[in-house]
Amino acid sequence: MGHPFPFSAIVGQDEMKRALTIAAIDPSVGGVLAFGDRGTGKSTAVRALAGLLPRIDVVRGCPYNCAPEAPAAACPHCSDLANIETRQRPTPVVDLPLGAEEDRVVGALDLERALTRGEKAFEPGLLAQAHRGFLYIDEVNLLEDHLVDLLLDVAATGENVVEREGLSVRHPARFVLVGSGNPEEGELRPQLLDRFGLSVEIGSPTEVAERVEVIRRRDAFERDGGAFLSQWADAESIHRDRISEAQDRLDEVTTPDIVLEKIAELCIALGADGLRGELTLMRTARALAAFTGESAVTTAHIRAVAPSALRHRLRRDPLDEAGSTSRVNRAVDDVLG
16 A cells, blocks of 8 residues: 555645544544545545554554553453563554445454364454554445444443354454545434534635645646655654644643633533533644643634534524534634624
8 A cells, every 4th residue: 555645735624634633632532524525635634644643652462552551451462461562553544444344343253263273263353453543434424324333332432342153352442533424425323423523524625726736736646656755754744743742742731711611601502412512622622722832722722623523513403594614603703702
């Protein structure tokens, strides 16, 4: 597989790039859903993110990417280790193909070992590979219902439980869920929609100059990928360092009470169900503050990320023909001034 298109070279789509960057800084934000027109760079941006993510320390030989300083209690590999060795690996970004069978996703009996050695062993699936990383689903709105139910269970518990073919396995499976799709091809189930922390709307560029630049960069990448990657290497390195620095300073960023009050007022004004909206908005704004090098969250951060954090949490209002983004922006103006 060739090197992905550089994240920094993507033209426009600032909201999508910011949302993915924030999810990389603070995975507790809860993932990113990118809905929009075909051919607007959704998949390109997600795969490009893999090139920016810092390497992580894992337990050597562990198929579940456990952290050496705190191996998961549920890990069937690390729970039996007396001595832990460490190695580094790229942060996993795993594709979940639309037509994937359940065995491929959750894991199943290792048939080769069963047939050649007579041993009953577990072969981890995509959920195991994605632990401590990103799980990407293109055309997520077309995902089969039984896989949606499975993802909801794993997202709620952070563990994957497999009990089949005489196997009983439990292993850690915490990942950032990233989905993309075209709304014309079907809506996302509300239960899964609510699991995404951020939702971004992707549109085709409307300016001639911007469309020309997209064509120019893509053509240059396809003609001579090595030269194009070299041209953008410094920008990629800067963005990667900013993500790493933001991760390090995230715990030092404060959220003043007045900002928390504005967050709560905003969610009340929009009629958002539950408190997930407030928590996501706070975490997103804090990650943005860490990325921009500021020590405290301000209303400017709230204003910047409110549409991404709240637009998919609104109840439908038959008396209001405005789209969800317009409703959020209107409420932001009313609450924040």
